[in-house]
Amino acid sequence: MAEIPRRPLGVNVMKYLVVGAGFSGATFARLKAEQGHSVRVIEQRDHVAGNAYDSQKMGEPMVHRYGPHLFHTNSERVYKFLSRFTEWYEYRHRVRARVLGRVVPLPFNFLSIELCFSGRRPDEIKTAMREVFKDNQRVTLRELKAQESPHLNKTLYDFVYENIFENYTQKMWGMDLEKLGPTVADRVPLIAGYDDSYFTDRFQCMPAWGYTQLVKSMLDHENIEVVTGMRWRENGREYDRMYFTGSIDDYFGHYLGHLEYRSMSFELKSLATGELRDEKGTATMNLPDHPKVTRYSDMAVITKFPGENTVVVVETPGPYVPGVNEPYYPIPTGEARAMYHRYEKLAEDTEVGMRVRFGGRLGSYQYLNMDQAVAQAMKAAEEF
Numbered sequence: 440m441a442e443i444p445r446r447p448l449g450v451n452v453m454k455y456l457v458v459g460a461g462f463s464g465a466t467f468a469r470l471k472a473e474q475g476h477s478v479r480v481i482e483q484r485d486h487v488a489g490n491a492y493d494s495q496k497m498g499e500p501m502v503h504r505y506g507p508h509l510f511h512t513n514s515e516r517v518y519k520f521l522s523r524f525t526e527w528y529e530y531r532h533r534v535r536a537r538v539l540g541r542v543v544p545l546p547f548n549f550l551s552i553e554l555c556f557s558g559r560r561p562d563e564i565k566t567a568m569r570e571v572f573k574d575n576q577r578v579t580l581r582e583l584k585a586q587e588s589p590h591l592n593k594t595l596y597d598f599v600y601e602n603i604f605e606n607y608t609q610k611m612w613g614m615d616l617e618k619l620g621p622t623v624a625d626r627v628p629l630i631a632g633y634d635d636s637y638f639t640d641r642f643q644c645m646p647a648w649g650y651t652q653l654v655k656s657m658l659d660h661e662n663i664e665v666v667t668g669m670r671w672r673e674n675g676r677e678y679d680r681m682y683f684t685g686s687i688d689d690y691f692g693h694y695l696g697h698l699e700y701r702s703m704s705f706e707l708k709s710l711a712t713g714e715l716r717d718e719k720g721t722a723t724m725n726l727p728d729h730p731k732v733t734r735y736s737d738m739a740v741i742t743k744f745p746g747e748n749t750v751v752v753v754e755t756p757g758p759y760v761p762g763v764n765e766p767y768y769p770i771p772t773g774e775a776r777a778m779y780h781r782y783e784k785l786a787e788d789t790e791v792g793m794r795v796r797f798g799g800r801l802g803s804y805q806y807l808n809m810d811q812a813v814a815q816a817m818k819a820a821e822e823f
């Protein structure tokens with residue numbers, strides 16, 4: 440006999456539709472189900488977990504199909520919530536960049552300075568850094584430019600701008616750094632010391648059985664029905680409320696125009712572990728001066744895979760073409776944000792705002808890490 444779903448007493452049961460089964464949709468669905476509501480999740484891809492999707496072939500490490508995903512957060516609340524659905528392994532992400540033929544730590548730190556300025560008095564630059572910044576302080580490009588010392592605002596700034604940021608940004612976004620908001624460059628600061636950790640968050644770890652398994656566990660609840668391979672097209676009137684984690688312009692049939700996104704192609708290369716180990720243990724290698732590729736990542740290092748083989752994920756950004764490729768990154772410019780706000784206003788001014796909440800990386804049109812997507816969906820599940 441089919442089990443009767445459990446409902447907390449006194450709950451006015453509502454029917455929710457969640458569009459998208461990434462971290463945002465799964466978090467919202469789980470919390471609504473636990474509140475006793477009935478939830479249907481539809482996902483256009485043939486799998487759950489959104490861009491964090493991972494899978495594994497025999498004899499190879501777990502592979503992040505849409506680029507490497509490293510979990511890091513300062514939010515104990517998010518960490519505790521996700522820990523209900525997975526165990527973790529410790530993981531500290533480290534990145535290197537190939538700059539003018541040398542492999543140097545990124546964020547650009549004192550070792551990077553020594554390697555890039557060898558024979559050009561690196562000690563003077565490090566001393567100037569020590570005079571104004573605390574040991575291992577993270578310093579944005581803007582802060583560096585604002586310093587009085589020419590060792591910092593000229594020698595170091597020019598080098599880092601030209602060799603790390605300029606071409607990389609142009610490739611990544613298809614536009615100059617000046618056109619983009621300051622947050623883009625702030626994401627990769629320099630370090631006034633030898634620390635080479637990429638993230639500084641309190642919790643840095645990876646789910647023991649991968650992200651897909653984590654998301655599947657979140658969605659495994661008697662009040663949740665999941666349908667994959669289904670794109671949202673209906674108006675959803677048979678549901679009381681909807682949490683929509685697809686693109687907001689898609690929801691409105693591009694009524695106010697197309698929001699711009701940047702896309703990415705991910706090439707997966709299976710290799711024997713020996714083949715790529717000139718930079719031993721490097722998880723991610725950034726290639727600022729490569730004409731097309733931004734970076735590649737070694738999945739055996741990221742997943743601590745002990746076998747003989749690895750899979751390398753090579754990332755090449757490009758323009759988003761609707762119907763041809765996927766929208767990955769909302770464009771962080773004022774104009775693009777302004778169009779998003781017009782869509783938000785459209786939702787507020789119509790009855791859509793009463794029934795639909797937009798969330799996640801696409802629905803709120805902003806770069807969100809996984810922990811931020813979870814935190815945002817937790818808040819939405821409390822309020823809506």
Ligand SMILES: Cc1cc2nc3c(=O)[nH]c(=O)nc-3n(C[C@H](O)[C@H](O)[C@H](O)COP(=O)(O)OP(=O)(O)OC[C@H]3O[C@@H](n4cnc5c(N)ncnc54)[C@H](O)[C@@H]3O)c2cc1C
Binds near residue numbers: 464686767801807812
């Ligand atoms: C290359 C790359 C690297 C990243 N690295 C990290 C990292 O290291 N650490 C980190 O914390 N975060 C990382 N992120 C961010 C992370 O992917 C997001 O934070 C996370 O995916 C957000 O989850 P989401 O549910 O909001 O969106 P998504 O994961 O994009 O999920 C949205 C889902 O909605 C579905 N959908 C959209 N429209 C429709 C529709 N009309 N009908 C049905 N389904 C629909 C999509 O198919 C998708 O599966 C990275 C992102 C990218 C692209």
